[in-house]
Amino acid sequence: MQGSGVNQETSVDQGPGGDRDAEIAEEQTYFDAAAGFRERKLAGLGDLALATAHRGAAKPMRQHIEQARQAIGQAGEAVAYGRIDGESGEVLYVGPHLIRDDDSEVLVVNWRATAAAPYFAASHADPRGVRRKRVFECTGNTIQSFTDVVFAEIAATVDDYLLGELDRARTGQMRDIVATIQAAQYDLIRAPLDQVLIVDGGPGTGKTAVALHRVSWLLFQHPDRLDADSVLVVGPHPTFIRYIGRVLPELGDTQVRMADVGRLAPDVHRGRNEPEELAGLKGEARMAGLLARALDARIGAPEPAERLLIGGRFVTLPGADVAEAVSACRAAIGPYTQRRQLLRDRLVALVLARTGVDSGGDPALANLAERLWPQQSAPAFLRDLFGSRQRLRTAAGDEFTEAETASLVRRGADRLSQEVWSAADLPLLDELDHLINGPKDRYGHVVVDEAQDLSPMQLRSVGRRSTTGSLTLVGDIAQSTGPWARDDWAEVTRHLPDRLPTAVAELRYGYRVPRQLYRYAARLLPVAAPGARPPEVVRDGPAEPGIHRVGLSERAGRTVALAMRHSAAGLFVGIVCPPRCRRETEAALAENGVEWSSADRGELGAAVNLVSPREAKGLEFDAVIVVEPEQIVAGDERGHRMLYVALTRATRHLDIVCVGEPLPLSVPASAPTTRDGVAAFGERDVRRLAEHLAGQVRGAAPEQAWPGILHRLAELLTPPAD
């Protein structure tokens, strides 16, 4: 990728004005003709739709028409994104849909078709038989302009059309990038289905865009294995889902389910706050074992003899026979509810064998089954479990310390419907629902964005949604924060199905953040994520970051003044504000009469948007104002990464308003989480080792020397810095 002066180096062939107008007119004739064939097809479908609009008409027929309509496209939309001219003169138009003329000659190929590959894959280094690539700029189906890249002319990489696209004003909704998909992105979009594909890359390298276009491509390429509702896209929070929500429908894929990770759980009342430490514990994979053991402990033991009144007659079942039935069902494979049904069947068989009576519908038998194997729902079960220290302790076994078990205890709401659940409770509910009712909502392919932050319990929740283990994970280790911040992808994949091979592919070029802004943000990398490779930025922005050091009393006012200035210039503005500065910023916005959206409440779309650092992940704005970086750093165990996220949201302008340091590199980072390490080594072993060391210290040194010894021990264990 080139350095500065991108525009001068691109091999753009735009020709003199007159020729150009003639060429546009000629292309327009082609566009009009193609649109004519498309619209005739659509009209034909319209007639068919009228005929089947009758209530009695078959639903499959109506669905077929709808599918056909989606495959044809919409009247009025541009028929093509662009065209390629081969070295031997052949021409291929590439568009959102296939268009043929009345003789079945192809006028435009679908961008997802293999024939379209050279349009995306051709590069100066490897033109793949393409002499020229032309990208059209249209309003509806009217061509306004075009940009040509002539391969093998000058070795440049970023064409004007792409630069124009990257520079365009943003809104609260991401857009499709089909016209300008880059070769490396295209390779990942069409990577094979049967794998766990990890798309890694720095901020703004197009990971989200690639993941969404990959969904569209896979649906087109694998109609035999995937239909539209067999793909799931999971994102980190509802605002993100709303932000990306239009891309797939724009590509014609309207049925794909998109959900924030919390939505995979049963529908409960959310919003409980809890300490990060507790959320971290609930996210650990060993919680799965605890839940399974707790559920198993609900299965009861029979009396020495079970006496039932069935059809007016007393029947006595020997406790040993019932116990045998219970233990056979306990050992059976399958969800809790299914095995409960198995137990009922076995009890019915026992009664039948003794009396010859079919007790299938008898309440006495139902009562016995309920006593031995009580019906469960995930929320009721988890509320009761958290409410009982004893049950938690039993289920925890020696996998959890006493203090950990105690931290899980909480008083449940009197009524289940009043129980408020935390974000970390949701994957536990989902795990339980799975244990109780078995698999549900499964998909042929699952895409997970910002996957680097998910807890093991969330990853389990996502992983079991994939029928075959086919997944696309998208993320950036340098942006990994929160209680589950990761340092490599293996820490993520070990909680996912491993039926298919895993591949990690990196996107290298940064499209969002201009060079001046990225250069500033990248100064955080040695502290935030040593070893992370910064993306190669493809364009320059209009300005260096603005650093505004202010007094405490001016902070909010300056922030809002900057937001107003950018929004008056027509820019889409994001104020990334740590929770501690939120109230003063909201007050200043109100004082100045600024209408704003709260991204944290799922809104995004006003000219000015207020967003917490955590919710800023994945989003982008024309202009970003980052408030008080020191507090952003202090707010997370990986605070420098959080700040890196905040500083890399802007497509044009970045301002930092602060009382403290604008780039607080010297603020010591909190110790990284060790939870995954503990889980890998084994909680029991960690405890034993700690107890052993404590015993040695206690036995060998007086109490006042303990802190000094611990300090020295920590020094001895710290790996060399090299």
Ligand SMILES: Nc1ncnc2c1ncn2[C@@H]1O[C@H](COP(=O)(O)OP(=O)(O)OP(=O)(O)O)[C@@H](O)[C@H]1O
């Ligand atoms: N080939 C492309 N053509 C046009 N725009 C592109 C292209 N690739 C990426 N972009 C744009 O760059 C911006 C960043 O893309 P995207 O959000 O997918 O990046 P990301 O890698 O997911 O970023 P982050 O890690 O910050 O979430 C978006 O506006 C996207 O539309």
